Amino acid sequence: MSHSPLSQSTNAARRIGQFLRRGDQFIWLSGGAMGLAALLIVGLLGLVFVSGFTFFWPYNVVTADRADGTPVLGVITNSQEERLDPAGNVMKAAQTQFKVGARELYGFDFIWIKKAELSNFRVDPEVIAFERQEYGDFYGLLHGIEYKGKPVADAATAWALLQEKRPEARDLAARAKKIQRDAIGEVNAEIQRANLKLKVARRKAAGAALDPAFENPLKESLARNQARYEQLRLEAEALSAQAEEYAAVVGTVDGQRKTVPLAAIVRAFRPNQMSKLEKLGMYFSRAAEFVYGEPRESNTEGGVWPAIFGTVIMTLIMSIVVTPFGVVAAFYLREYAKQGPFVRMVRIAINNLAGVPSIVFGVFGLGFFVYFIGGGIDRMFFPDMLPTPTYGTGGILWASLTLALLTVPVVIVATEESIAAVPRGTREGSLALGASKFQTLVNVVLPASVPGILTGVILAMARGAGEVAPLMITGVVKLAPELPLDGHFPFFHLDRKFMHLGFHIYDVGFQSPNIEAAKPMVFTTTLLLIAIVVILNLFAIRLRDHIRKKYQTGAF
């Protein structure tokens, strides 16, 4: 009897001992940690997916009456349940958020209304929704169409006429914009060039008269271009005016009236009449516009094409720079440098470089690339432009180089590892055939380590594509008027500032005047950034697999 507690406790102790010996607790622990990590990732992606994907759906526009009898019209975007304090008193009443549009009339896009004040919810099929070039969305009713200020259609016929005339008006406006951007841009560039030549020549002549044979053609060209500029400007203005001729007369649900030029309507639809299929069509058309379109309204509307383009180009330039740089450095470190405390220290330093806060690289890039190298280039090759900097200011080249510096440790480490993984016998086989060390490295070791090197490049790309902080001080801007790659000589403009999805997210979400309206766009843009990183990676992985198959070494 007296033995029983003792033997029980030893039993328990033995069982615990067994449990500890088997290491079950660690299996559970590591399994749990793995699960948690997976959950976090799924949660993150889920949030981004759900919020990002619903952004383009054309929801019904709902009408409701408020307590004072005035109606409210808009898309229901959010709702909050009643909140009680511990005593059971209502702390915050339940409320619904409407997106009412017509920012220029109301001063806001969104409005919270207590649920208790709302009644008589209904869906009016006649309600129209406009996506506009300016001022965001408009929800309301279409009362008629005006042509040069005179009504040409009433409420009954307006929709049909709007459908007919809007594409023409949009087209005219687009032509006007094209002239303004492309043709006038080119003329301006020529005028600038001619002026610059004159300026330089005048400075060199130091007050003396210029050679007429030199000066006159330039002056002629200036005059010609000035005339051409004037002509283009008039042409663009005429087109714009023509585009503005037709306008829609619309009214809000509480009776305010407004005319909207058809040219300013990006999209007109009657969401409450649309079938699911039509809505799906609109969803995809909006999604496509988001990817391929230009940003509007300080980035809170329209597309993100320039940012996608900037991200991809920057990542590619970075990879092109970082790969040879990292590979050469790794080969030197492993194959030529005398292994010893110094090399060990260099290696530790390189590994730690990967942990330096990225903004530090940004500061370095600004000081070294932008001011020192860029400033030097300007003084040497573009002295006539000064004080306007050409390369002495942030640009896509400097940003890419900064990121290359940031990611080079990744490539070095991966390359060193893959060099070390090349079997000794393979090298000896090459040396035994009378190949020099250099020939062996280039012909045998390098090809065999390409898959490993590409793994490093993939990691570097993944890191670099998502980095924002160093870019903000080396060349990213909120809105870049021109892409770094276009049809104008010399096609690749490495000195240009550019847009970047990562910065775009920050800018849209936290720097825009209309944060509430831009919020869904933050998620959509995030989704796009993730997609681009994934696509770039898949591309590189495909390349690596292709090479790996070609060599079939199985050593990696």
Place this chain on the structure above:
Amino acid sequence: MDTPTQTPSSGRPARSVTVPTGKGQSAPGAVTKISVRDLSLHYGAKQALFDISMDILGNQVTAFIGPSGCGKSTLLRCFNRMNDLVDGVKVRGSVMLSGQDIFAPDLDVIELRKRVGMVFQKSNPFPKSIYENVAYGLRVAGVTDKAVLDETVEKSLRGAALWDEAKDRLQESGLGLSGGQQQRLCIARAIAVQPDIILMDEPCSALDPIATAKVEELIHELKSEYTIIIVTHSMQQAARVSDKTAFFYLGKLIEYADTQTVFMNPANPQTEAYVSGRFG
């Protein structure tokens, strides 16, 4: 399936001659290709070879036998100075290759390695096509003429008895071949640069009996053109392929004579114990 056991030096009188240690023998008319004198080698503090002296004859197959770690590979790798790659190696003594001191400071190692080819224990084709594997030695020597390369590749693959199996897949990776084929590819690669001497370090240790038989047959055929030194763990193999056999033990050359003598009538009791399978 086995190659018939060769009676080594058959038709030749097994006449023992005359290196200073008195352990070597040579057939009449055969020229001394490699002459080793008082060769000692240290890996750092550890001595791996002790005062080796021997003459290796041209156009013969010489086998190195002995228990693991007795220095066979080390000696072999002296002949093409592969040991240079190992840190902390110190060599004393001399190795003359056709009268030229291979440890001379002004010797071009790359030229030496073109004259002394090597086939390794573990087949080590490059991660390249079969064609490029064979052409490698010529390419690094600067040959770019396609006709020359084509011809050499074919000749070498024929020489290594691999042509029939490989001729339709020259552009495929050399790593896609079977183990025995890979080893013959390495032999083809070695003979493509037309060396004087081919060193083989246990070339069959990773091969199955059929592949082994093929490689041994090949060694027979190559003998007329090349001087071959083969390290082997298999006494039968040494007996089958070699004209002369050297037995090493703990870094020392114990006995070096005609293969028949070493196996039938060894002078040293240690040799006898080893060849009769009593140790090693």
